Amino acid sequence: MYYIRSVIVCLALQALYVCVHGNGDIIDLTYTFDENTLFFPGHEGFVQEILQRGPYGPLWLESNHIETGEHTGTHMDAPAHLREGELRKGQLRIEVLPVSHLVGPGVKVDISSKATIDPDAQVEINDLMAWEEENGRIPDGAIVMMFSGWGKFYPNRTAYFGSDRNDSYTDENNVSIVHFPGFSTPAAEWLVENRNIVGVGVDTASLDFGQSTNFSSHVVFFEQNIFGLENVANLDKMPTTGSTIYALPMKIKDGSGAPVRIIAIVDDDVINGVSATACNYFLTCFAFFIVFLYKMLF
Known part of the structure; x- marks a missing residue:
């Protein structure tokens, strides 16, 4: 009894x-930086050198040296990445991005079903309209994430890029040899013309789909000083709506991009998508x- x-x-x-x-959860949307970290073909990878790891007088000391490209692993593209730069055109570099833009409501647009069938699938306007029909208007200040399910391939370069080359993403005829989902240019235009967002992100290596060679979606976003997040991890764990994203890049002077730590905090009023x-x-x-x-x- x-x-x-x-x-x-x-x-x-x-x-x-x-x-x-x-029941608010904190979701890590960042891949670990190590010898397996992926980078876009033609860019630089991540290298870590151990300088000290052991006794140092009466103490234990660990110290490392790292080298990395700005656009390696989970990183942020500043709007100046594919534009002429802040002084002439007004496009922002990393260190001058408004801090207020680094935090915003999380929106996840799920295209994983069609990406399973077509590795070159893209977020289209109808995907955005369907999201809003189900969840309401994309909120002001939002960070819009594309979820394609591509994280299941990371860090397998061949599966993630559709190519094992790391020196170039095009062949001798300037035709792209890589395949992965991204934002279509019409969807990018619709977002910047109709919604007040601050950033976009993808669980692939580029905001544009792999077959793009002019990176037009990048340009559309960057012209409006909307930053990009690439190689975003664990988007399968992020709810469709009801989270707040924090994307905090390394503050590099004149940076066109930077490694970034991204987390999503699920709001207390939404638990696994349920009120x-x-x-x-x-x-x-x-x-x-x-x-x-x-x-x-x-």
């Missing part, structure tokens, strides 16, 4: 605790039921 009472009390307390404290208000209402009712049952039995 004592055991049954204890179990009932514990269940009630647990339900009430969840109601009070919420936390509804969840908490259920848990509250459940707690009262447990208390009622306790009184009836004992």
Whole structure:
């Protein structure tokens, strides 16, 4: 009898605790930088040299030297990356991006179904319209993420790029040899003309799909000082809506890009895409039921 009472009390307390404290999760959207870190063909990879790892007088000391390209691994493209630069054209470099733009509502547009069939699939206007029909208008200040499911291939270069070459993404005829999803140019234009977003991201190596050689979606976004996030990790864990993204790049003077740590914090009012208000209402009712049952039995 004592055991049954204890179990009932514990269940009630647990339900009430969840109601009070919420269930917000923190999702890491960043790949680890190491010898397996991927980079766009023709760019530079990540190299780490151990300088010290051991006793240092009375202390233990670890110190490393790293070398990396700006556009390696999980990174941010500054708008100046494919534009003439802030002094002449107004396109921003990394260190002058407004800090307020580095935090925003997370929007995940899922094109994984068609990407499974077509490695050159793109986010199209109808994908954005379908998202809004289901979830409401894309909020101001949003960071819009394309989820293609391509993270399942990382860090296998051949599967991720559709090519194992790391020196060039085109052949002798300037035809792209890489394949992966991205944003279509019409979708990019629709976003900048109709919605007030600050950034876009992809779980692939480029905002443009792999077969692009003019990177027109990049240009459309960058002309409006909208930054890009590439090689974003764990987008399968990010909810479609109801999260806040924090994308904090290394602050490099005159940087065209930078390694970035990205996290998504799932809002307390959304838990796995379900309203936390509804969840908490259920848990509250459940707690009262447990208390009622306790009184009836004992």
